[in-house]
Amino acid sequence: MLAEATSYDLLLKGGRVIDPRNGVDAIYDVAIRDGRIAAVGPALDARLASSVRDVTAMVVTPGLIDLHTHIYHAATHYGVEPDPVARRSAVTTMVDAGSAGAGNFAGLRKFVAEASRSRVLAYLNISYPGIFAFDQDFMFGEASVAGLLSVDRCVAVAEANSDMVVGVKVRLGGGTSGEIGLLALERAVAAAERLGLPVMTHIGKPPPSYAEILERLRPGDVLTHCFRPSPNAPVDDRGAILPAVEQARARGVLFDIGHGMGAFGFESAEAALGAGFAPDIISSDLHMLCVNGPAFDLLHTMSKLMTCGVGLADAVAMTTDVPARAMRRPDLGHLTPGAVADISLIDVVAAHFPFVDVAGRRRDSAYLLRPRGLLIGGEFVEPGPRAWETPFYAEGVQP
Numbered sequence: 001m002l003a004e005a006t007s008y009d010l011l012l013k014g015g016r017v018i019d020p021r022n023g024v025d026a027i028y029d030v031a032i033r034d035g036r037i038a039a040v041g042p043a044l045d046a047r048l049a050s051s052v053r054d055v056t057a058m059v060v061t062p063g064l065i066d067l068h069t070h071i072y073h074a075a076t077h078y079g080v081e082p083d084p085v086a087r088r089s090a091v092t093t094m095v096d097a098g099s100a101g102a103g104n105f106a107g108l109r110k111f112v113a114e115a116s117r118s119r120v121l122a123y124l125n126i127s128y129p130g131i132f133a134f135d136q137d138f139m140f141g142e143a144s145v146a147g148l149l150s151v152d153r154c155v156a157v158a159e160a161n162s163d164m165v166v167g168v169k170v171r172l173g174g175g176t177s178g179e180i181g182l183l184a185l186e187r188a189v190a191a192a193e194r195l196g197l198p199v200m201t202h203i204g205k206p207p208p209s210y211a212e213i214l215e216r217l218r219p220g221d222v223l224t225h226c227f228r229p230s231p232n233a234p235v236d237d238r239g240a241i242l243p244a245v246e247q248a249r250a251r252g253v254l255f256d257i258g259h260g261m262g263a264f265g266f267e268s269a270e271a272a273l274g275a276g277f278a279p280d281i282i283s284s285d286l287h288m289l290c291v292n293g294p295a296f297d298l299l300h301t302m303s304k305l306m307t308c309g310v311g312l313a314d315a316v317a318m319t320t321d322v323p324a325r326a327m328r329r330p331d332l333g334h335l336t337p338g339a340v341a342d343i344s345l346i347d348v349v350a351a352h353f354p355f356v357d358v359a360g361r362r363r364d365s366a367y368l369l370r371p372r373g374l375l376i377g378g379e380f381v382e383p384g385p386r387a388w389e390t391p392f393y394a395e396g397v398q399p
């Protein structure tokens with residue numbers, strides 16, 4: 001009986017375990033039983049394990065969460081199939097950020113979430129059709145028509161899908177919300193209030209301004225594209241953090257990267273980080289128009305932020321513990337015994353990658369994060385290829 005109670009299905013042996021929720025950063029073993037974390041600690045007994053995987057020199061983290069993706073593939077033009085990207089970026093949870101609205105959420109559940117190995121969660125767009133018209137040369141803003149912004153429909157569908165819906169998405173600025181940006185935000189906040197969920201707000205070109213958006217966000221709401229380049233950058237012309245940004249953080253508003261094809265600028269990031277203002281969350285804003293650069297995926301975006309000065313342990317917190325809390329999913333994002341065994345295996349390789357931001361500015365990396373595999377509910381998944389990065393690995397690094 002005792003042997004049964006302490007046996008493991010799998011033991012990950014000798015990795016650097018970074019588990020921000022539990023304050024762990026140490027060379028530990030991780031034991032898994034029945035798809036859940038059984039034990040985490042130094043030198044766990046390998047004789048108790050049916051299978052042992054040597055993860056020496058790897059970093060073992062809670063399953064990475066990409067809080068901002070677009071994975072409603074085939075149904076929306078810019079949706080990307082989640083599993084291949086998850087494998088290549090060691091991401092276990094893909095969160096779709098508003099590709100679907102109340103009118104077409106059922107398809108996201110049936111054709112993407114149920115059909116994928118990745119854990120799929122979603123912010124529901126306040127606009128009834130979701131992001132229905134978006135490609136390289138053609139865009140019709142889903143938040144630009146008041147008649148599409150139904151609070152009642154959004155609330156009803158979110159309530160009926162509470163296992164998947166983690167918040168309400170609204171996209172503001174430029175052509176996305178047209179002249180009614182703040183009305184769209186008010187509708188999203190009204191729906192979120194009724195649901196007891198957070199809002200995730202996209203910020204584009206003004207109007208509305210950075211400050212006008214932040215004033216309306218509540219503690220726990222997420223501003224994505226936080227380090228976008230000017231106009232509507234988080235810093236002024238001299239590189240100083242906007243007062244509204246400091247005030248919103250003090251109130252508990254969360255700042256998310258959401259790289260995408262137009263929303264990450266080195267000058268904004270370096271000025272903010274230089275002033276001590278790190279993002280709360282790193283996400284990719286993965287979609288068809290940035291999956292082959294400049295964002296690529298979450299792991300690449302983490303490497304980019306590390307080149308700007310974010311430390312590895314902080315980058316892990318920004319992609320595990322913090323996004324899980326932002327979604328009010330305390331069951332995810334940590335390696336506490338009893339938690340579901342979603343685990344990412346990565347390592348750090350010397351590499352000189354020429355990073356480019358959305359304005360075409362370049363910074364060269366000293367290293368890149370590399371996927372070594374992932375576990376979803378305790379099941380191991382092999383890592384996928386990263387053909388655009390491997391030519392830049394320093395000589396001597398074995399892929």
Ligand SMILES: [Zn+2]
Nearest residue numbers: 068070097285
């Ligand atoms: Zn997006």
